Amino acid sequence: MQLPPFEYIRPESLAEGLQALAEHGDKIAIMSGGSDLLINMKFRLDGPEYLLSLNGLPELQLIEELDDGSLRIGAGCKLTELANNALIKERYPALQAAIFSVGSRHVRNMGTIGGNICLDTRCWYTNQSETWRDTRDGCFKTDSEQCHVIKTTTKCHALSSTDSGPMLIALDASVVLASQAGERVVPVREFYQDDGLDHTVLEPGEVLVAVIVPPPRGRAVFAKLAQREGLDFAAGSFAAAVSGSNEKLDSVCLVMGSVAPEPRVMEQAGKILMDAGLTDESIDAAAGAARLSLDEVTNLFTPPGYKKRLIRALVKDALTELRDQAVRG
């Protein structure tokens, strides 16, 4: 497959890039590492007139500790660099695990954290070659008002497949969005929205420039299942962060990935753990609640019902791991 032609813009600075974004409105696509966008363009899912390449822009490649102990990671940092970063390994091992689980080594050498956070939603019916798609009618993602996965729906249910997204929500991280009007900081939890066509709150002319991870407050865990561990997008992923003791937790945040157009925060399951702490029974109950909280699931690459059973098992295993972390110290 070849790429469709486009006008290539390589800014010398972020300011120059923001100007290009403001100028070209919705005709411009932002490329960071390119490992996702270029594939979508080859599949003719994206055909921007202009391509803004932020690849290698020095301003977006800084990793710095802020005064309050937070870590500010530039959106252009390559995933391999972050997975090998000593500070991230030491302070946020679960985030390191999430980043390390993205794609293959080859993809991580090219892809960036900003790209992974913004990763476009995916669906069995659209993320295919043009010829494959032509064998049936279009859908919300292409040119028709229908969804092949959930027939009765009125919106696109393509799945968010970012691995870093759920983990960053659990760690209470924020993203920095920049446009010509200035910068705004948005909690990652509010960055995503439940619409496969428009899955982030990024406005036209805006770009994600950094992610800020607050100092670690307790323990965290990341779990993921994919068809092939070394390469595929997650069939389901789960990120959790807790503080306090197993008997009495002070805070809980549980997030599922690859189950909806956005990473899904599991309020009900979290409440069970807040009330009962981490015990065999509460973990079982939370895993059950996680399963029940998935109503309309598009079973991307999996048979019907599989994803719900998968999530239940994933949550149970990961929470057990989280409980044992405290015991091991």
Add this chain to the structure above:
Amino acid sequence: MAKQLITLIVNGDSYEVAAAPHQTLLEVMRDILNMTGTKRGCTAGSCGVCTVNGEQGEAILSCLALAVEWDGRPVTTIEGVEEGDKLHPVQQAFLEYGAVQCGFCTPGLVMSAKALLDVNTDPTEADINEAMAGAICRCTGHIKVKKAIREAAKALREREVNDGAS
């Protein structure tokens, strides 16, 4: 869409080529420079046959790299790993331990393995799995590939010892 004059530095040699922004590094190397050692596979980042090594020796997918972004940045391909008239230890081990069958994926596998061994000559099983997961072979079956990489690592370690002694 206008073509740009860029300088690709492949295996230490500079080539001035006119490339359109939508041409990938793979396309320019194969179709303009006639360097066909790097293979064209899925062209969508799944198979790893187009793997080349970037500036720091890291494994990258040339099917997902825009040629214009590699203007002036050194790239190593399978054509550039031989050491004089001798095969690179990774190539030698692939031959000796039967890690090649049809050979189509071999350039990608060798470049992926070389990226690993360039920075780590004593890789664990997990290191090898991680480095090779994105480079797929459909006929050899990865057992012999991994055996070859372990043997190549051994050869490189012995070389380090000998170099240290001399």
